Amino acid sequence: MTKWRRTASLTRTLVATATGACLVAGCGVLPGSPGGSGSxxxxxxxxxxxxxxxxxxxxxxxxxxxxxxxxxxxxxxxxxxxxxxxxxxxxxxxxxxxxxxxxxxxxxxxxxxxxxxxxxxxxxxxxxxxxxxxxxxxxxxxxxxxxxxxxxGGQPALLAGAGHQLGKACSQVAIVRPDTLAGDSMPILLNAGLKLNKAPEANDIRAAEDSADYIAQAREALANSSGGKDRGCVTAVLGERTETFFDAFRREDSKHKNPQISSVLGSVSQAVVDRTGGKESPFEGAYVTSWYPVSxxxxxxxxxxxxxxxxxxxxxxxxxxxxxxxxxxxxxxxxxxxxxxxxxxxxxxxxxxxxxxxxxxxxxxxxxxxxxxxxxxMRAVAGFPRMVNGRVNFQVVQAGRLVAQQGGEASMDMTETLEQAPRAA
The missing domain is CATH 3.40.50.2300 (Response regulator)
Incomplete structure (x- = not known):
């Protein structure tokens, strides 16, 4: 037997011996095997x-x-x-x-x-x-x-919750949302929440989710959020670009119509409020709907x-x-x-x-x-059968901080509202 064959044979013997000893003594899981103590x-x-x-x-x-x-x-x-x-x-x-x-x-x-x-x-x-x-x-x-x-409850619960929050405050709402497949369901879900308060359906304004210029959408939102004698509402759900949109929106709001603004957590966060001026932030007074308790x-x-x-x-x-x-x-x-x-x-x-x-x-x-x-x-929410938690929390930006909204429900389970909403196409 050549030297390399003797070496290979000895190696296989040692591996087999060690493996057998581990199997008897229970010294853990061998590399590549699933689970087991210590794996x-x-x-x-x-x-x-x-x-x-x-x-x-x-x-x-x-x-x-x-x-x-x-x-x-x-x-x-x-x-x-x-x-x-x-x-x-x-x-x-x-x-x-x-x-x-x-x-x-x-x-x-x-x-x-x-x-x-x-x-x-x-x-x-x-x-x-x-x-x-x-x-x-x-x-x-x-x-x-x-x-x-x-x-x-994902965006469905947030948007339905935002609709409920806004429907109690405004007679007309405009929603600025991404012109994407995911964005197409947003107005339907927001309208489900608005319907709870017998508010009219929101004006749907589409926008590119990666745009750096939302002047056109800001002007359209201002024009379509007039609530007559009551205050109009504008909500934007554009992820990180929500900040960019509201910057354009404030610059266009030259006539001081001062509509109620709103968004959902994820598009507006405490970090965004801090970065845009804290107490002086354009988000001061904004309504925000969240899945979770305030941070x-x-x-x-x-x-x-x-x-x-x-x-x-x-x-x-x-x-x-x-x-x-x-x-x-x-x-x-x-x-x-x-x-x-x-x-x-x-x-x-x-x-x-x-x-x-x-x-x-x-x-x-x-x-x-x-x-x-x-x-x-599981709940009977059309299009969202895996939803098991439809609870949202209502917040407001106050003195530069996101705090629980006072004077009404602090939170609400939106599952029943979503069960009654039409299914998004």
Whole structure:
């Protein structure tokens, strides 16, 4: 026998001996095998970054902070958490690429992510049985796929809530929204909320979501928000470009009609208010609809502590940002779900999905109602059958801070309103 053959034979013998000893002694999971005590659980968080339209860098930033924090505490049931991040680029191709990366890396879930391109990312994930946990709620597929587990009511709940909030204050509303597939459903959902207060349907104004000039839309909004003797309302839902629109809007409002302005959290945030002047911000007095309690609520303290300890130096991870908050809640759901597994159980994508679909409700520390995606918990919202949490919170910008709106409902479950809304085309 030649020297190299003797060496190869000895190597195979040593590997076989070590493998057999591990199997008998239970010394953990071999590389490449799923689950097991001390094994690594891989998940992914994706979001658009460095694009000309909406960017959500706080979501992958929060995911990495959560990874560092949970692993410093011994992981989840003894499993180390490995978080992959991916730039979705705000394109269908980018979304599909992120989904394929999750598949290639054997992720057991995609958690706390953002994409408008649900068709591009859900199909690959569905083919591999990978659950999509706690998406931002901007694509309709997040509320339709049986492998999606939304933690909020997405844009449908926000827009219906904004309609209810505005319908009590104004006799006429104009909505400025993206000229995209996702934007096409926005007026329908807003009108569902307006209908609660017998207010007329909103004037629909389309705009390019990556434009740098919204003068034409600002003029149209001013012309179409006249409420007669009452105050007119203008709401804009343009993501990061909402700030650009309202800058143009204020410059065009030369006759001081002073209509009530509004938006939804995600398009307007505390960071935007701070950046545009705080108490002197053009958003002062604006109505804002949110999924979650105001960011100063004590319920957010655990998240703030993790950000302070594990995301220091990363300005993208803003505790006031709704994307950051959604990712925190999504990882809370994942962690609470995995804790129900035994420490020696394999963790696979299909097992995670099965638990989410069948187990008792998951608690999120009071930030949302207890969440459950069992068949009996689904609601009859046309086009959004996976919605299990339609609650929104009503806020207002007051002295430069987003605070809970006083003098009425602080929050409301919009599910019944959405059940009665016509289905978006």
């Amino acid at each position: 690594t659980i891989t998940v992914m968080t994706f979001a658009p970054q460095d694009t000309k339209a909406t960017n959500m860098p706080g979501m992958p930033g929060m995911a990495k902070a959560y990874e560092a924090w949970i692993n410093s505490k011994g992981g989840i049931n003894g499993h180390k958490l490995r978080v992959l991040t991916c730039n979705e680029k705000n394109t269908p191709t980018g979304a599909a690429d992120c989904a394929r990366k999750a598949i290639d890396e054997k992720a057991v879930a995609v958690v706390g992510s953002y994409s408008q391109h649900g068709r591009a990312f859900m199909a690959p994930l569905e083919a591999e049985g990978i659950p999509f946990v706690g998406g931002y709620g901007v694509s309709s597929e997040e509320f339709q796929s049986t492998l999606s587990y939304p933690v909020n 100063t609520d004590a319920l957010w303290e655990p998240m703030r502590k993790v950000i302070s300890e594990r995301a220091f130096g990363n300005d993208a991870v803003d505790p006031d940002d709704s994307g950051t908050q959604t990712t925190w809640i999504a990882y809370t759901v994942l962690s609470e779900t995995l804790k129900r597994l035994g420490p020696d159980e394999d963790v696979t994508a299909r097992k995670v999905a099965r638990m989410l679909s069948q187990e008792e409700p998951v608690k999120t520390g009071g930030l949302t109602p207890d969440l459950s995606w069992r068949y009996k918990d």
